[in-house]
Structures are given as C-alpha cells and as structure tokens.
Amino acid sequence: MFDVVIGAGVVEHIPEDKRINFFTEVDRCLNNDGALYLTAPVEVGFSGLIRFLAKNFVYPNRGGTPNGVSRYFDYSLEEFLKTVPRNKHGTGHRYYNYTYTINELKSIFDNVSIYGWPVKKLKQLNPLLFIQAKNNK
Known part of the structure; x- marks a missing residue:
C-alpha cells in the first residue's frame, strides 16, 4: 500500500x-488517506490552441507538422471545443483530451482537485494541469 502515487507526464x-x-x-x-497526483497537458480548448501555435513557432520543422503557413491552421474546431474523440489519430499526444481523464478520475475517486500551471486560478486555461485524486476510505 502506498501513501502517494505520482504520474508526472504519464497519463497522456x-x-x-x-x-x-x-x-x-x-x-x-x-x-486510506493516500492520493494520486498527476500532471496533464492541456492540448484542447483555447489553451491547447495557444500551445499548438507556440510549438509550431518554436519547432516549425518537426515531424508530423504541415509545411509552411498551413501548419498554423491545422488546429481543428473539435479540438478547440474539447470534443476531440478518444481515438483521433491513434495515440498521438497532440490530440490528448484531458476532459476524459478528469471524468474517469471522478468516476473512481471521491475528491478530484484540479490546479492549473503557471496561474493556478485560471485552471484549464493553463498549458498544464496538476490533478489530485483521493478517496474517503
């Protein structure tokens, strides 16, 4: 039995x-009083769009990215609206939708807290989430 399980950069x-x-x-x-701590990238929604544009600006020639200006328009409406299906493009990290993870955690754990980084109060508008899940056993 463990007091804490940490999954940093793993869940996606x-x-x-x-x-x-x-x-x-x-x-x-x-x-009984143990907790699961996770980090989850925000790859969908407004923050996902900002992250997507920043990655393409910093790494314009990375594999899997369309060439030229089109790489900045490859972010889909379903990504922005956080409705990306679970199986879009296989296990590609870009299409990781944290909303499924949060719903799965809430189905198992009694208390799920979400903290955004770097600005805690902005929650899902951040590029990264810290998630704590605990049960009242």
Missing part, C-alpha cells in the same frame, strides 16, 4: 482503453 501516454484500469489499480493500492 496511457492508451485510452487501459487508463480506467490504471486508475482503478492505483486506487486499490493507495492507503
């Missing part, structure tokens, strides 16, 4: 069909 790489099992197993392995 766990296949969709295995993530709920991962969270269930973590819950089983936590002590």
Whole structure:
C-alpha cells in the first residue's frame, strides 16, 4: 500500500482503453488517506490552441507538422471545443483530451482537485494541469 502515487507526464501516454484500469489499480493500492497526483497537458480548448501555435513557432520543422503557413491552421474546431474523440489519430499526444481523464478520475475517486500551471486560478486555461485524486476510505 502506498501513501502517494505520482504520474508526472504519464497519463497522456496511457492508451485510452487501459487508463480506467490504471486508475482503478492505483486506487486499490493507495492507503486510506493516500492520493494520486498527476500532471496533464492541456492540448484542447483555447489553451491547447495557444500551445499548438507556440510549438509550431518554436519547432516549425518537426515531424508530423504541415509545411509552411498551413501548419498554423491545422488546429481543428473539435479540438478547440474539447470534443476531440478518444481515438483521433491513434495515440498521438497532440490530440490528448484531458476532459476524459478528469471524468474517469471522478468516476473512481471521491475528491478530484484540479490546479492549473503557471496561474493556478485560471485552471484549464493553463498549458498544464496538476490533478489530485483521493478517496474517503
């Protein structure tokens, strides 16, 4: 049994069909007052758009990015509205939708708290989320 389980930079790489099992197993392995701490990138919504544009500005020639100006218009409306389906483009990190992760955590844990980084009060408008999940056992 563990007091804390930390998943920094991990959750977006766990296949969709295995993530709920991962969270269930973590819950089983936590002590009564234990907690799961995760980081999750914000790849969708307004913050996802800003992150997308910044990555393309900093790394204009990275693999999988359209060439020229079109790379700045490759962000879809479904990404902006956070309705990206779970299986869009396989396990591509860019299409990771944190909203599914939060809903899965809330289905298993009693208390799920979300903190944005770098400006805590902006929550999901940040490029990164810190998530704490605990159960009242």
